[in-house]
Amino acid sequence: MTEQIPGIYDPCGIVEVESSPLAHRPDTENGLRLAVLSNTKWNAAKLLRATVRALTEQGLTFAAVQHYDKEHFSSPASDEVIDRIAADNDIAITAIGDCGSCCSACVNDGVRLEQAGLPTAVIVTTEFEHEARLQREARGMADLQLVVVSHPISSLTLEQLDGRAVEAASQARAIWFATAPINHVSQQAPSA
Amino acid sequence: MTATDTRIDHQDLVEYYFDQRWSDGLPVVPPTPHRVAAFVDVLGGDPHHFEARIPPRWGSLTTELLAVNMVMAGCKPEYAPVVRAAVLALTDSRFNLNGIQATTHVVSPLIVVNGPMAREIGMNSGGNLFGSGNRANATIGRAVRLIMLSVGGGIPGELDKSTLGHPGKYTFCIAENEQESPWAPYHVEHGYAPEDSTVLVIGAEAPHSVTNHISDDPQGILDSIASAMSTIAHNNAVLGGSCTVVLGIEHARTIANFEWTRDDIRRYLWLNGQNLWDAVSYGNRYAPPGGKTYNRNLPKWYPREDGRRVPIVFTPDDIHLFIAGGTAGRFSAFLPGWSTATTPVLRAIDDSVVPAEGGDLQCSDGACRL
Numbered sequence: 001m002t003e004q005i006p007g008i009y010d011p012c013g014i015v016e017v018e019s020s021p022l023a024h025r026p027d028t029e030n031g032l033r034l035a036v037l038s039n040t041k042w043n044a045a046k047l048l049r050a051t052v053r054a055l056t057e058q059g060l061t062f063a064a065v066q067h068y069d070k071e072h073f074s075s076p077a078s079d080e081v082i083d084r085i086a087a088d089n090d091i092a093i094t095a096i097g098d099c100g101s102c103c104s105a106c107v108n109d110g111v112r113l114e115q116a117g118l119p120t121a122v123i124v125t126t127e128f129e130h131e132a133r134l135q136r137e138a139r140g141m142a143d144l145q146l147v148v149v150s151h152p153i154s155s156l157t158l159e160q161l162d163g164r165a166v167e168a169a170s171q172a173r174a175i176w177f178a179t180a181p182i183n184h185v186s187q188q189a190p191s192a
Numbered sequence: 193m194t195a196t197d198t199r200i201d202h203q204d205l206v207e208y209y210f211d212q213r214w215s216d217g218l219p220v221v222p223p224t225p226h227r228v229a230a231f232v233d234v235l236g237g238d239p240h241h242f243e244a245r246i247p248p249r250w251g252s253l254t255t256e257l258l259a260v261n262m263v264m265a266g267c268k269p270e271y272a273p274v275v276r277a278a279v280l281a282l283t284d285s286r287f288n289l290n291g292i293q294a295t296t297h298v299v300s301p302l303i304v305v306n307g308p309m310a311r312e313i314g315m316n317s318g319g320n321l322f323g324s325g326n327r328a329n330a331t332i333g334r335a336v337r338l339i340m341l342s343v344g345g346g347i348p349g350e351l352d353k354s355t356l357g358h359p360g361k362y363t364f365c366i367a368e369n370e371q372e373s374p375w376a377p378y379h380v381e382h383g384y385a386p387e388d389s390t391v392l393v394i395g396a397e398a399p400h401s402v403t404n405h406i407s408d409d410p411q412g413i414l415d416s417i418a419s420a421m422s423t424i425a426h427n428n429a430v431l432g433g434s435c436t437v438v439l440g441i442e443h444a445r446t447i448a449n450f451e452w453t454r455d456d457i458r459r460y461l462w463l464n465g466q467n468l469w470d471a472v473s474y475g476n477r478y479a480p481p482g483g484k485t486y487n488r489n490l491p492k493w494y495p496r497e498d499g500r501r502v503p504i505v506f507t508p509d510d511i512h513l514f515i516a517g518g519t520a521g522r523f524s525a526f527l528p529g530w531s532t533a534t535t536p537v538l539r540a541i542d543d544s545v546v547p548a549e550g551g552d553l554q555c556s557d558g559a560c561r562l
Binding site: 007008009010011012013014015016017040072073074075076099100101103104105108127128130131134135138139 | 205208212214222223224228245248249250251252253254257260261264288290291292294295296297338339342343345349350351352353354488489530531532533534
């Protein structure tokens, strides 16, 4: 090991990861097949359904909307689920990264879906945005954009979730269709 | 610090390692070429040998880095095979170290050593088992944590999002008290020979003490342990998974006098470590009006009805039982686990050792192998 400073040993070592590019973005916004991957955390499915509603209210139309569940929110989705989603869909959205392990797993799922060719919107909360950014870099996809909504999600009412869904919908569109970045909620924003 | 500085005195080095965030909050031993080489020798001699990638940062752990972190922790070179075996067990995909590192839960990997190696390196399996004072216990656990911090990137607030943490995140390493236990040790129960040495890694909360100085029979003692299990406060109650029971020596001797086996103990605890579904479902308070809370993290065969009881883990084999601690004091301990997203991993310290297949077992708890 080369010691950059004499007498100092860096105990961290290097991260040997190959960078992968994002998936190619679609040429059209409408008529796509949307995969909705819920990690089964409390309110994840409700948030995702509300986001899909918000997207259609904003004028987006889908050829199909297909729902999938992960086996466990603290683990990455199985290869089988990723392969099935990639085979049958054009774009994807997944939630919710509102805890440490589920945020890490959601980001990992997003990276794998992008690698499989699907532009993917990964929804995390403000408290986990920093972790999500570190995690995407560790997986070699620093360009993976995130949907960030105000924390918390698990304790919200349906009405409050609708508000988060509006935040998520506009960010998801920007991620799928690579339009100009939308300013998302920062950690300083008050929660509803 | 400029490139022309050729010597940094020891105290400055200690401060420097603090400043780089290469510490767990306590001073580390600054590595030197001589100290690192001693560990690399024990580990096979090749500093560039790839050991494992440590999530969630996925840093590449080489033999040299393993040595560096062990020096920093204050280990002796003879502990190296144990630390390496623990790291390889942690990075088994079934353990899901990524989730354990990142979670908001308090969980930390508990390392349990079995077999002659524990005695050879002077580990403590007796009094003050989970406490401080033993170099092997303290520094083996610490080396593993430093690797998780540095190579694995599990820095609090960054990739480690634990809301509260627990003291086991400084060090969390014990040995089973095989000499005082009335039964076969854990690793023999799981298919190894008594002369094999193993490490188990299991996600665990801090120990919850169980006092019982009155009961003189198995049921009374185990009912007290079961009462520590019968709460909705821990993750197992709402997420399942695995948990740890450390049976104290006095308790163990009483139970063994009634000819109960390890198997009997785990099955009794599974049957009696339960919660009412009303509690697990929070009384349906958060379900849609008129609806019921299902909780898909628990198996479909759990009775989801008011008044029915459900176990805290799905099978008796999810209760990992160790006999340990001092010979005086009628205490045991219960350590809840994390969830079904992690599986405990048992591994021989010597890579060439494999556990026996079930075929030649005449007993369910390994006693016939002794």
